[in-house]
Amino acid sequence: xxxxxxxxxGAIDGEPVGFERVEVPRPGAxxxxxxxxxxxxxxTDLHVTEGDLPVHREHVVPGHEVVGEVVEVGDGVTGExxxxxxxxxxxxxxxxxxxxxxxxxxxxxCLESQxxxxxxxxxxxxxxxxxxxxxxxxxxxxGDAELAPLLCAGIIGYRALQxxxxxxxxRLGIYGFGGSAHLAAQVALARGAEVHVMTRxxxxxxxxxxxxxxxxQGAADRPPVRLDSAILFAxxxxxxxxxxxxxxxxxxxxxxGIHLSDIPVLNYQRHLFQEREIRSVTANTRQDARExxxxxxxxxxxxxxxxxxxxxxxxxxxxxxxxxxxxAAVLMPTSEE
Numbered sequence: 001x002x003x004x005x006x007x008x009x010g011a012i013d014g015e016p017v018g019f020e021r022v023e024v025p026r027p028g029a030x031x032x033x034x035x036x037x038x039x040x041x042x043x044t045d046l047h048v049t050e051g052d053l054p055v056h057r058e059h060v061v062p063g064h065e066v067v068g069e070v071v072e073v074g075d076g077v078t079g080e081x082x083x084x085x086x087x088x089x090x091x092x093x094x095x096x097x098x099x100x101x102x103x104x105x106x107x108x109x110c111l112e113s114q115x116x117x118x119x120x121x122x123x124x125x126x127x128x129x130x131x132x133x134x135x136x137x138x139x140x141x142x143g144d145a146e147l148a149p150l151l152c153a154g155i156i157g158y159r160a161l162q163x164x165x166x167x168x169x170x171r172l173g174i175y176g177f178g179g180s181a182h183l184a185a186q187v188a189l190a191r192g193a194e195v196h197v198m199t200r201x202x203x204x205x206x207x208x209x210x211x212x213x214x215x216x217q218g219a220a221d222r223p224p225v226r227l228d229s230a231i232l233f234a235x236x237x238x239x240x241x242x243x244x245x246x247x248x249x250x251x252x253x254x255x256x257g258i259h260l261s262d263i264p265v266l267n268y269q270r271h272l273f274q275e276r277e278i279r280s281v282t283a284n285t286r287q288d289a290r291e292x293x294x295x296x297x298x299x300x301x302x303x304x305x306x307x308x309x310x311x312x313x314x315x316x317x318x319x320x321x322x323x324x325x326x327x328a329a330v331l332m333p334t335s336e337e
Contacts (some may be wrong), residue, residue, distance in 0.1 A: 002333075003125035004313045005059045012317045016049050017062075019311060024127050026327045027074035031129045032081055033285070034089060039123035040148035041308070041316045041329035044091070044236065047259045048118055049317060051335075056119045062313075063123030063331070064091040064116035065151040066145045069116060071127075078130045088136035088293075089128060090151045091115050106224025108159075108283040115283070124313050126333050136289055139297030140263055146167070146303040147177045149328035150296055151289075157184030158292035159284045160256035164229040167191050173197075173227040175219065175243050176234030177318075179205040179328030183301055184231060187292075190299050196223040198242075199234070203326040207304060214278060221248055223309055237263035244271040252297030305330045 003022050010016040027033040045062040047053045066089035070081055081087055095110035096104050102110050102131045116130070137149055157180040166172045172188050174181050177199040185195050186320040189212050195210040199217040205216035215224050219239060228249035232239055235257045242262055243253050255278065266272060304327025317328040 002310060003061050003121075006049050006063055007059065009049060009055060009318070010315070012050055012321050017317070018312055019313070022125075025129050027072055027076045027129050030077055030131055030133070031074040032087065032132050032135055033072035033074070034068030034079065034087060034128050034130060034328070035123055036066055036068045036126055036128055036166050037070050037086075038067040038144040038148040039063045039150065039331045040153065041331060042152050042203065042321055043320065044152070044178070044258050046317055046320055052259045053118065054066065057121075057210065060118065061091065061121035061123075061125050061128075062117045063125070063128075064089065065148045065153065066116070066123030066128055067138065067151070067272040068123070068128065068146045077132045078295050080137070081132055081135055087130070088138050088147065088151045089116055089130040090134070090136055090155060090289055091117070093120055093134055093230070094131060094285065099299075105287070106285070108204060108285050113283065114194035117144045121333065126310070126332060130318050134195065134286065136293060137308045139293050141297070141300060142303070145305045145307055145330045145332060146324060146330050148330045149183065150293065150301075151305055152294065153179035153210060153328055154183045154301070156180055156256055156281065157285050158187060158233045159288045160184060160233075161187055162256035162288070163252070163279045163281055163321065164231050165252050166191070166229040168192065170194070171225055173223050173230035175199070175230065175232045175239050175245055177201070177208050178233060181231070181233040182207060182211065182304060182327055185213060186301050189213070194225075196225065196227065198223065201326070202325050204306065207326045211302060227251055229243050230243045230254070231255065235260050237261040239269060240264075242277070244258060244276060247276045249274040250276070254278060254279050254280050254281060
């Protein structure tokens with residue numbers, strides 16, 4: 001099969017990834033073998049490729065927003081999936097189930113957690129494996145390309161929204177407006193929030209307004225109202241300061257990314273006083289995934305995608321790095337590759 005591997009982490013404008021012919025993986029005990037129908041291109045893939053995240057598996061195949069069809073079932077699989085089923089493969093791939101975090105329902109904080117496209121090969125390939133217990137049932141009414149971004153961009157945006165604790169009818173600010181943000185905004189709007197978007201990209205501002213947000217302005221601009229909550233999707237630590245200044249008393253800033261550039265020095269009176277809070281987001285639980293996908297099944301989300309053939313994954317990563325599209329890039333393997 002064809003697959004992309006991270007040969008040597010480095011700037012995506014160089015050649016950190018290579019497109020290779022490799023053996024089709026075999027499903028281990030408890031695993032499913034999946035033919036990849038679509039795989040989203042997530043900013044975390046870029047962090048793995050460029051070395052912002054430490055190497056967990058040498059020459060890893062990136063990709064953790066995988067929509068696929070089950071083609072083989074490993075020994076011991078007794079769950080809900082069988083050959084021919086369409087399934088989702090997401091970022092979270094394994095947790096221990098016995099540590100204090102797993103026992104209290106916070107498996108995203110598990111000390112032995114493992115991740116698709118970082119600890120194990122992911123979906124920038126024609127086939128991938130997934131532990132059956134971590135495969136996800138997908139909602140109806142979406143095409144393969146539309147479903148792919150839901151599996152990380154959507155799920156992590158949902159968790160970030162939960163962490164932001166937007167009050168009923170509250171005002172939410174969103175900083176950065178890519179694949180994850182444009183889905184989280186729709187969930188917030190469906191829940192009755194007033195949403196304001198701060199992003200440098202004019203195409204993203206236009207998309208936000210088309211989706212029904214109340215305002216869209218530059219990345220560090222002050223929104224027209226005080227915010228009850230905010231989510232930082234852009235991996236830019238400098239934006240923490242204007243986001244905190246925009247919060248009303250008791251407001252919460254949720255930082256959605258796995259990687260963030262350094263945060264400048266905060267001024268206590270200007271940024272934190274009056275019980276304003278900063279919260280990080282660390283991966284997600286399977287329950288988060290199930291809740292979000294159930295929501296997506298009941299509320300039709302507009303998923304803006306930019307399709308690329310599998311052979312152009314490096315171009316998709318470069319375009320993501322340089323903000324050349326609105327929404328989410330999705331790799332579409334073909335029979336010719």
